[in-house]
């Protein structure tokens with residue numbers, strides 16, 4: 001706390017835009033992600049949490065219920081549940097019901113593996129539950145390349161089951177990549193077909209995503225395409241406010257244009273560790289553990305890391321940028337995991353400062369944890385094997401490749 | 411002058427929706443509607459006080475008075491209340 005007093009000569013403003021309030025943090029998070037397990041039936045190449053194997057220290061059912069009780073007391077009105085694949089926890093459906101019964105709404109992300117007609121019917125009968133099906137290609141070819149063989153069919157079957165059961169407004173959650181950025185209209189059509197809403201989010205170099213980010217993150221000209229598409233279709237598409245770095249193309253996108261890490265955003269991991277953001281699972285962004293440090297509220301309100309994130313930050317090389325007000329230097333996690341200074345431009349800075357920063361000297365931080373399975377399962381995406389071949393610099397070109405730059409070498 | 415331009419809402423009876431929870435925040439409160447899942451921010455403590463007073467005040471004007479808001483500022487507060495009404499955070503009720 002004394003440290004904080006030194007660092008925050010600026011007090012919380014009493015007027016002005018909300019974003020200034022958010023900068024100083026809230027009494028409870030608005031966007032809380034809770035990863036229930038690191039276990040997963042898939043092994044997506046870009047998994048933000050390097051999931052695969054269950055952590056034996058995973059919170060028990062009783063401990064999870066206690067977390068929900070605390071969230072209710074803190075008035076955290078909803079929680080985004082993810083993993084790993086949360087539905088493979090045997091107590092998943094119980095915890096879902098428990099949360100809803102305690103006024104904590106649930107939005108959960110799944111690859112669809114457990115969404116059979118019975119589960120879909122159960123979900124259709126609940127209130128306060130949102131379902132988000134992950135899909136990273138509008139075709140099996142593009143999707144399965146990163147998410148693994150069969151994963152497209154699993155997701156589509158789940159969407160079909162939800163629709164048949166009368167579940168309203170499921171979300172199709174897409175991580176925008178170099179390969180699928182050309183499929184935005186098809187994703188939208190797919191969402192319409194299943195009575196779902198499309199949700200697009202940004203690929204960050206977190207977890208296993210760090211290994212494939214160079215190949216998968218949208219190229220500069222594709223970022224422009226994405227921005228234009230969002231400007232034209234943004235009203236009917238969710239983004240989790242994840243593309244605010246694109247605001248530097250001109251007009252701001254709707255939503256919160258600020259890195260919310262530790263201010264309004266945070267992550268509870270399967271063993272109760274609390275991180276500043278789901279995309280920042282690294283010791284540097286670990287605020288504490290809710291079992292060891294007196295509960296979630298205690299960690300959220302008093303951890304030194306969060307106090308620091310809520311104090312005014314310097315903007316480094318971004319200071320002179322005319323778009324700083326809307327972009328604010330972009331995503332902290334993206335900078336950290338690409339080895340860039342946290343107070344400088346985003347690696348995907350649309351003003352081009354990211355590329356020069358990436359070309360300079362930098363050290364990519366070592367991962368602090370990895371839950372990937374050591375022996376590849378049958379669902380492993382092929383991509384990883386292919387990219388180990390040194391003679392291959394670009395993703396393989398398939399018959400249906402739509403990316404005009406697929407196979408193109410400089 | 412003020413009475414001539416007074417918003418009709420001032421004379422109406424309103425209440426906070428039963429589906430809404432208010433979470434205190436340093437700047438005021440965060441309002442969450444469990445039905446339509448909308449999240450709204452009440453950016454001033456006086457607005458929170460006024461919203462809380464709505465239910466057992468005869469009129470909106472009474473609630474604003476009880477929240478200690480000077481009459482000169484009422485138009486701004488009525489505007490904020492109308493905003494809350496469009497997302498069903500507050501509801502009109504029968505006059506008591």
Ligand code: SF4
Nearest residue numbers: 259260261277331333
């Ligand atoms: S670190 Fe990145 S993903 Fe996390 S809150 Fe900040 S901008 Fe969002």
Ligand code: SF4
Nearest residue numbers: 248318321327346349
């Ligand atoms: S220089 Fe910084 S603030 Fe400007 S566009 Fe790039 S990342 Fe954003």
